Amino acid sequence: MEPIWAVGLMTGTVLDGNIDVALLKTDGETIDTFGAYTLAPYPPEIRTLLEETLAQARVWNFEGPDPAIFREAEQALTKAQSYAVGELVESTGLTMADIGIVGFHGQSVLHRAPTKDRLGDTRQLGDGELMASILGTKVAYDFRSADVRAGGQGAPLAAAYHSALLRGVDTSGDTAVLNLGGVANVTWWDGKDLMIAFDTGPANAPLNDFIKARGLGEMDRNGALGASGKVDEERLAKLLEHPYLAAPYPKSLDRFDFTAAMADGLDDATGAATLSAFTASAVGKALDLLPHRPKRLIVSGGGRHNPTIMSMLESRAGVKAVSADTLGWRGDAVEAECFAFLAVRVLRGMPISFPTTTGAPKPLQGGKLAG
16 A cells, blocks of 8 residues: 555643644555654643643543533644644645645543443544544544444554554564553564553653642653652552552553552652652563563653653663664654554554454454544
8 A cells, every 4th residue: 555644643641731743654554754743832721721621521530411621622622733733744845735644632531441340431532523624634533432332441552553663673572662651551562463552550640740749840850859769669569569550451541540649748759759660660560461571662752751760660670771762763753653653544444453452352443534
C-alpha cells in the first residue's frame, strides 16, 4: 500500500498544557518519513477548563448524564487542536489537501478497566465530525470505545506503532519501549508474531500532582527534588504490594488509580524520591511478567526528561534505560506519531488492538471516521 501523509494529535492526562502534533508518512505498517512536529500550547483558559473537566469526570464516574462541562470542553479542545493541525501543516509548506487523514485521540477524561463481572468504560472528548468540517479532511477519532465494548481494556494502543519503530532497531526481544506519560506503558515484541503491551503503573501524574500540591511548580524539573531526597524504603515496599502490579496482563490504568496520596505525610524531597522510585520499581515488576525480560528500555514521553527516574530504572528495575532521542526517535512526538499511524490503519481497515495488548477477543479494527 502507498504511504500517505497523516497528522497525529495527542494531549495526555498529565495536562502539561500542550497539544502534541506530528506529521508522519506511513502505510499503516511501516514508517516512510517522519514529518514536522510541534508542541502547541493550549490557551490558559482551555487548560483550566480541562482540569475542571477531569475533576468533574471523577465525580460523574460513568453514572448518569454527562456533566455539562463535557460538551463545552469538547468544543473548545476540538477547535484548538484543529487550529494546531492547520498551523503545523502550513508551516511545512504542505496544504490540507496533501493530508490523507488526521488521527484525533481527544482528551481522556476517565478510564475504568474491565473486571470479570463487567465491561470497562473509557471516555475521550473530541468531536471528529467538527474537526473534519473545520479542516476539510478525513479524521479518525474515538480510538478506544470499540475495544472496550468488545471486552478489551481500551489501552494501551501504542503497541502497533512501537513495534514498527522497533523493527528498525532490535528484533531480538531484548529491547522494549516504555512510555512515561501520566501513566506508564510498555510494549514488548519478539521480532516475529508476538506483541505484548500493558500499563505498568503510574509515571508522571502522581509526582506532578505532588509537586503542584506543595506549591513547588508544575513538575520535578530535571528530577532535582527527587534526587535530593532519600526514598522511604518502608513506604515503598508497602506500595509495591499493590495487587495491580502482580496482576497478569492485559491490564490498564486510569490516570488517578495511583495518586499523590502515596506520599502523604512525607516531606517534599522524600515524597518526590519515593514517588519516583515507585514508578521505576513498578516498571521492574512489569518486566518480570514478560515471556522474555528485556535488557534495554527505549523511553519516550515526558518522564524521560527526569534523570532521577531514568537512573532508578537502572537501579530499581534492573534494566538499561535510554532516551528515545538517542536512537533518532523524537521522544516527545512518539504518542502523536502513534495516532497518525493508527489513523492510517483505521482508514485502511486494519486492526489497532490485539488480544495480547488490550485483551480484545481478536485483532480489532477500531476508531470512527469522519469527513
